[in-house]
Amino acid sequence: DVKVTQSSRYLVKRTGEKVFLECVQDMDHENMFWYRQDPGLGLRLIYFSYDVKMKEKGDIPEGYSVSREKKERFSLILESASTNQTSMYLCASSVTSGGTGELFFGEGSRLTVL
Amino acid sequence: DQQVKQNSPSLSVQEGRISILNCDYTNSMFDYFLWYKKYPAEGPTFLISISSIKDKNEDGRFTVFLNKSAKHLSLHIVPSQPGDSAVYFCAATGNTGKLIFGQGTTLQVKP
Numbered sequence: 373d374v375k376v377t378q379s380s381r382y383l384v385k386r387t388g389e390k391v392f393l394e395c396v397q398d399m400d401h402e403n404m405f406w407y408r409q410d411p412g413l414g415l416r417l418i419y420f421s422y423d424v425k426m427k428e429k430g431d432i433p434e435g436y437s438v439s440r441e442k443k444e445r446f447s448l449i450l451e452s453a454s455t456n457q458t459s460m461y462l463c464a465s466s467v468t469s470g471g472t473g474e475l476f477f478g479e480g481s482r483l484t485v486l
Numbered sequence: 487d488q489q490v491k492q493n494s495p496s497l498s499v500q501e502g503r504i505s506i507l508n509c510d511y512t513n514s515m516f517d518y519f520l521w522y523k524k525y526p527a528e529g530p531t532f533l534i535s536i537s538s539i540k541d542k543n544e545d546g547r548f549t550v551f552l553n554k555s556a557k558h559l560s561l562h563i564v565p566s567q568p569g570d571s572a573v574y575f576c577a578a579t580g581n582t583g584k585l586i587f588g589q590g591t592t593l594q595v596k597p
Contacts, residue, residue, distance in 0.1 A: 376529070407587075412495070414575060415530070415587035430584065462529055474520065475585060477529030 376478035391450040395463030404446035409460040492588035505563040509576030516578040524573045
């Protein structure tokens with residue numbers, strides 16, 4: 373089974389702190405994604421990556437950056453956390469480069485910014 | 487601009503009855519549609535999908551219908567079971583490679 377592991381299930385940070393959210397997948401998937409889930413807004417794409425060292429902006433990239441140094445690992449970085457970044461963050465991976473493949477999600481990281 | 491819309495935030499049905507979850511989209515370039523199910527404190531899991539070349543796809547109790555002219559798809563669950571209680575997300579993708587999700591519908595199946 374595909375496994376997508378997010379390093380932290382729950383985090384509490386203060387405004388202005390730098391936050392790292394780590395994601396690792398074990399199935400050699402080329403594509404990795406970061407979404408955030410908010411009530412009434414569904415899942416919104418922050419960034420995605422089709423290959424090592426490649427990244428593409430999603431629909432809401434402002435305030436975020438990403439890093440993909442290894443194929444299995446995709447990190448989401450909040451350079452200076454703000455309260456409006458309090459959310460559930462979901463990492464996903466997929467095997468089909470054309471984007472029609474099923475996404476496999478991690479369990480999510482709930483971030484609270486005080 | 488919400489390209490994928492689920493206009494019903496919640497739905498409540500009795501066990502054994504049919505659940506119908508609806509989804510509308512605006513982008514005519516979308517050619518593949520998926521439904522995901524999400525339990526609290528877990529990541530979404532894939533449920534069923536449909537390509538734009540089809541108008542129906544069935545998998546056990548779950549059937550997805552696609553009406554391209556209306557830009558509308560629906561998920562039917564028959565019969566509904568209490569374990570089906572979850573948030574259901576509709577998603578669509580086209581040639582950009584990005585999967586665009588709707589807002590989600592919370593389904594409650596009452597015993």
